[in-house]
Amino acid sequence: MQTITSRLGCVQARLEQACREAGRPVDAVQLLAVSKTQPAEAVRAAHAAGQRAFGENYVQEALDKIAALADLRSQLEWHLIGPLQGNKTRVVAEAFDWVHGIDRLKIAERLNAQRPATLAPLQVCLQVNISGEASKSGLAPAEVADVARAVAALPRLRLRGLMAIPEPADDVAAQRVPHRALRELIERLREGGLHGLDTLSMGMSADLEAAVLEGATIVRIGTAIFGARG
Numbered sequence: 001m002q003t004i005t006s007r008l009g010c011v012q013a014r015l016e017q018a019c020r021e022a023g024r025p026v027d028a029v030q031l032l033a034v035s036k037t038q039p040a041e042a043v044r045a046a047h048a049a050g051q052r053a054f055g056e057n058y059v060q061e062a063l064d065k066i067a068a069l070a071d072l073r074s075q076l077e078w079h080l081i082g083p084l085q086g087n088k089t090r091v092v093a094e095a096f097d098w099v100h101g102i103d104r105l106k107i108a109e110r111l112n113a114q115r116p117a118t119l120a121p122l123q124v125c126l127q128v129n130i131s132g133e134a135s136k137s138g139l140a141p142a143e144v145a146d147v148a149r150a151v152a153a154l155p156r157l158r159l160r161g162l163m164a165i166p167e168p169a170d171d172v173a174a175q176r177v178p179h180r181a182l183r184e185l186i187e188r189l190r191e192g193g194l195h196g197l198d199t200l201s202m203g204m205s206a207d208l209e210a211a212v213l214e215g216a217t218i219v220r221i222g223t224a225i226f227g228a229r230g
Ligand SMILES: *Cc1c(COP(=O)(O)O)cnc(C)c1O
Pocket: 034, 036, 057, 081, 082, 165, 204, 205, 206, 220, 221, 222, 223, 224
């Protein structure tokens, strides 16, 4: 039975190796530990091993965990990476630091209106359905530019970049294709005037290397850190 500390060390080593292969600085990519379905004590263990940023998919589960770890709140960064319904935006605006899965302007407008003035702007990414799967949420690539311009104008949000969950593929070459498409999309947005976009949230346990080779700045890693989800 491997500990969270040793698994975290393995993931960090994978990440550094991928950065070296990509010719990028080893600190160019932030590790987001995806703690969905894991108990608060697993987050506490990862924190003790030095991890600071955690990703959650389910709003209520996340709120319970954030409350259980209130003593660490100032040291932790909480990212919502799952889908977000309109009736949950207020609690999300109050509790999280980042939201990765913005897929319509309406949700962004609600978060903007509900983000407490006492907190820093909410950091957000637009989710893109980069593999064009019918079942997946996310904006179609052609819709992204208009939504990005509108979200970037909301004062209580800070649009940081794009997020995607590509269709799984077996080898690194195939995995790189959708990651490359997301990078090209953010490059076009920057050329179109959104110069502040600095975040590509892509890469999970199975495709971390491909994502880093194509320019990921946040990788979202669950099972490789915490083990299989029950
Ligand atoms: C669960 C999840 C992850 C982590 O996946 P692993 O394969 O466990 O690393 C990353 N991103 C999103 C959006 C997820 O839902």
